[in-house]
Amino acid sequence: MKFHHSTRWLLPGCAIILALSLGVRHAFGLFLQPMSLEFGWGRETFAFAIALQNLVWGLVQPFAGAFADRYGVRPTVLVTALAYVAGLALMSVASSPGVLYLSTGLLIGFGLSGTSFAVLLSVVGRSVAPEKRSMAMGIASAAGSFGQFAMLPGTLGLIEWLGWSAALLACAMLIMLIVPLVPLLREKPLHDGSGGQRQALGAALLEAGRHKPFWWLSLGYFVCGFQVVFIGVHIPSYLIDQQLSAQTGTMVLALVGLFNIAGTWVAGWLGGRFAKPRLLAILYFSRSIVISLFIFLPLSETSAYLFGITMGLLWLSTVPLTNGTIATLFGVQHLSMLAGIAFLFHQLGSFAGGWLGGWVYDQSGSYDLVWQVSIVLSLIAALLNLPIREQPVRRDIPCANSLSTS
Template sequence: MSKAPRSPFFWLMLGGSVVLTLSLGIRHGFGLFLAPMSTDLGWGRETFALAIAVQNLLWGLVQPITGAFADRFGIKPVVMVSGLLYALGLLLMGMTNSPLSLTLSTGILIGLALSGTSFSVILGAIGRAAPPEKRSSAMGIASAAGSFGQFVMLPGTLGLIEGLGWSAALFALAALSLLILPFASIMKSSTPAEASQHQTHTPSPTLRQVLAEAARHSDFWLLCFGFFVCGFQVVFIGIHLPSYLIDQQLPPQTGTTVLALVGLFNIFGTYGAGRLGERYSKPQLLAGLYLLRAVVIGAFILLPVTQASAYGFGIGMGLLWLSTVPLTNGIVASVFGVRNLSMLGGIVFLFHQLGSFLGGWLGGYLYDQTGSYDLVWQISLLLCFVAALLNWPIAERPLARPPVVSPL
């Protein structure tokens, strides 16, 4: 007796999870290249930090456009083109010899690639395909895959750098990123027409109407500005924490282990956030997550920095790291529906990336100016309270749209 064939949703979840594992796993290791590249090429830390900041900014600026393409034409072509750009960007990053070539490869090419291989596009497709009652959990599972990539690939990336040098390590990662292509080929996302069948029988607004609705929706802007804080914090920590710990006289392996712990515990954090989002208010959960971040960051910068405190910070931040992603995308889906989820999620993510740009660049700039990361840590702590205040009043209600008027 033959087994029943796997559903398209199974292949979408499998392919999307692996793509996120590879894409975000490689990306989260970029902070390990800051010290060796800056030392070998005679740069200050701001040069590398600026390239990463450009990457995050371009990623965010292009994300709504990439999301709109995925909503219109499906996820497969978007992810496959982005996977090729990712490999090319890593290859050229390994050959870089000037700040300009670093910005072109790390900043522009990889920034474009990430817009098609990360959360907004993948979770948009999953959000359309999943039943509404399981949507939050499905997004949490896929988000956890990105965290698994961080946990698995960070030690491997450090091993490549130590064994081969930073340039050859990037060549190896370029080859690894090509695995995105076969997994992209097995994914099939719902078309807009198919997605609308899973919603209530309300009119399907045009793209211009959707954008106008979002622009008029005050809670949409609160969500955007709250997500700005998430981007600031995770990119500052992801890029600068390994160097910060070296400055505190801890061995280089400590920073790698901390970021790996962030990835490991974020698997539980993102999955748990997705499950909790099915039962409780997502905006209030987001506010609570940012307040917990304040506790973890505050304890880390106030207590003496040791290996034990660094590992504790990695565990605590890991549980809160990307737990914001399934909740934020879930709110967008609940309020605006799933037809244009990749595009609207991309707009929210743009603000995340504006924060990422500022966090990545400001960390390097203030370090070069003051010789310390203390001021950026204090800004990160203050922003936790700002984000909690922004997310708390958001109302998670479907947007009321006027009924269809049939032509005479």
């Protein structure tokens, strides 16, 4: 994959940052039981903190994206990485729901807004040729999956060895490694998708707001967020409730991370050859089948591991396909912001999936209703993506002149 000489380190830099940021984030589900048991919380307390984290992440994401589009990726990543570290350090001493919500919810949610997909994949998308954009995004997304695979068993070992508080401090030190990686993010866009024409920020917002397929794509992304956060936070506890071990739940999430490496890479490769919205429809429909088989067939360690493998192949494959479609529709000048708006819907789904899982369990003693909702939402997301056509929007009047530059 050919990069401009000034950006040849950008893809590996983004990949490592995603591996660290998302690897730590995906391990939060392992802290639900030890923290809840120590402080006598119901599962809804921790689940709400994670839900709040995803909501804050989503709400801040369009602004973080717009900031990165205008001022560059390096200051964006630096500030948010430091907030992430502060959130983990405060979470390690969180003995009340209020401190948990401040640390896990607000600070870490803000930290993730600049160290995750919407900002980093947009930078990658601006720095490679359009025909290689989907593949580059797939490679960077796969790195985030490798972080999940590597971090989960290590985090469980730290919790068992040192306790949950010290394990969180160790995670904070890992996130600090992002800081010396920031200089690698030297962005020099090669392809802005506009033929050299600059588009005002307000014009870009109006253009996307009037484009129905953008909202269909975003609503499909809501379903992705609902499912991955519900599963990521609650699957370890769900399996323990079904008389399987904590190690089984950890291994399931690790398998999700491992096979998502292949899934996101393949999604990126296929996205360069076939219509990405059609691939998204197939992906969401496949999720409905996998979840149905998991909850309606007899559960065992083997079936749990098979669920982790198959869901892993479908896990974050939505990310390069969704971001790649947005880049094709609108170009890449404001890609961080537009991808951030779509990601807001993902995070609204994440809030719903994370919180609803804990609330339903506390009310009914079972996760069955949320599993069933996940299946229905998969089918809806598949139908939303089917009519989307991957064609650039037509701009008859120079957008730079339609609204004043923000």
